[in-house]
Amino acid sequence: MPVFVMSCFKLFKSFCTEINRLLVRFWWGTRDGEFKVHWKKWKEMATNKDQGGMGFRNIQLFNEALLAKQLWRILSHPNLLVSKVLKAKYFANASPFDATPKGSSWFWNSVTSVKYLLEVGLRKRVSDGRTIHIWKDRWIPGNTDGRVNSNPPEDCQLMMVEQLIHGVSWNSELLTANFNQLNIL
Numbered sequence: 001m002p003v004f005v006m007s008c009f010k011l012f013k014s015f016c017t018e019i020n021r022l023l024v025r026f027w028w029g030t031r032d033g034e035f036k037v038h039w040k041k042w043k044e045m046a047t048n049k050d051q052g053g054m055g056f057r058n059i060q061l062f063n064e065a066l067l068a069k070q071l072w073r074i075l076s077h078p079n080l081l082v083s084k085v086l087k088a089k090y091f092a093n094a095s096p097f098d099a100t101p102k103g104s105s106w107f108w109n110s111v112t113s114v115k116y117l118l119e120v121g122l123r124k125r126v127s128d129g130r131t132i133h134i135w136k137d138r139w140i141p142g143n144t145d146g147r148v149n150s151n152p153p154e155d156c157q158l159m160m161v162e163q164l165i166h167g168v169s170w171n172s173e174l175l176t177a178n179f180n181q182l183n184i185l
Contacts, residue, residue, distance in 0.1 A: 006059075007066035011109035016060035023056065067110055068117040071096060075118075122146075129161030153178055 047053025074083045117166035123146045124139040138146030
């Protein structure tokens with residue numbers, strides 16, 4: 001199967017299982033009516049080499065990784081023609097993580113089906129903080145989910161990270177007044 005297809009479309013689980021089954025048959029099939037020796041369990045064969053396995057790929061996980069790579073490419077290279085076309089069609093006024101895939105192409109449905117893989121590790125780079133929502137976005141490095149761990153204080157007018165920045169540094173008075181310091185920095 002060409003990698004191009006796997007990087008553009010999510011393969012059915014049953015199809016991936018069948019490909020894995022063909023790999024297993026190749027290694028453990030029969031020869032002249034006699035079964036070959038099973039030297040290792042498939043689970044061990046599919047484990048990474050650095051962890052003592054043989055490094056065979058799980059086709060379904062490999063497919064998901066290639067699709068996540070496509071989404072990363074769309075996010076990290078917004079000036080590519082494909083990125084501009086997809087943004088105009090599917091997420092013109094939002095991020096691709098907020099876009100709903102209903103009524104979309106098979107490609108877009110495939111790519112958005114693995115967005116959870118990127119969401120876990122992605123953090124917004126603060127820079128000037130104009131596009132980062134304090135309470136909703138993942139922007140805090142070193143935090144497990146990247147979000148502020150506390151709820152907004154009552155009567156808090158802070159919404160965007162830019163409000164927490166004074167010049168080129170953090171406004172420490174605002175931070176100590178509105179947040180538990182361990183949750184922010």
